[in-house]
Amino acid sequence: MPALETTPQIRSRMSGQRSRDTDIEIALRKTLHAAGLRYRVHRRPLKGVRREADILFGPARVAVFVDGCFWHGCPQHATWPKNNALFWREKIEKNRARDRDTDARLTEAGWASVRVWEHEDATEAAGRIAALVRERRAG
Secondary structure: OOOOOOOHHHHHHHHOOOOOOOHHHHHHHHHHHHOOOOOEEEEOOOOOOOOOEEEEEOOOOEEEEEEOOOOOOOOOOOOOOOOOHHHHHHHHHHHHHHHHHHHHHHHHOOOEEEEEEOOOOHHHHHHHHHHHHHHHHHO
């Protein structure tokens, strides 16, 4: 990956970005909890694979990932920075490839993987997740 040229202001702003307990994550968890669902937070669904789900329904084998539009290259909201363009393009493309690999590994192991974009409505996303969890528990 190319060297990253940055300034103290940019470094400060980027280091302040949350990687967990974001607004959408909290809203999603509250909605799922209010619907009577119980889950684990920030757990690895597969042993030996260093990938962590944001919300995990163990017995139903459902792993939920809340993806940031910038970091995961949302098709609707992704932006490609002009500064350090090559660095950021490679970084985001690697994130996308890792997401596809994670989903494939989970599917192979019998898990369902759910991706929620940070711009999605938490209530709608929770409804989609709750339906999947209940379906997998029943069948």
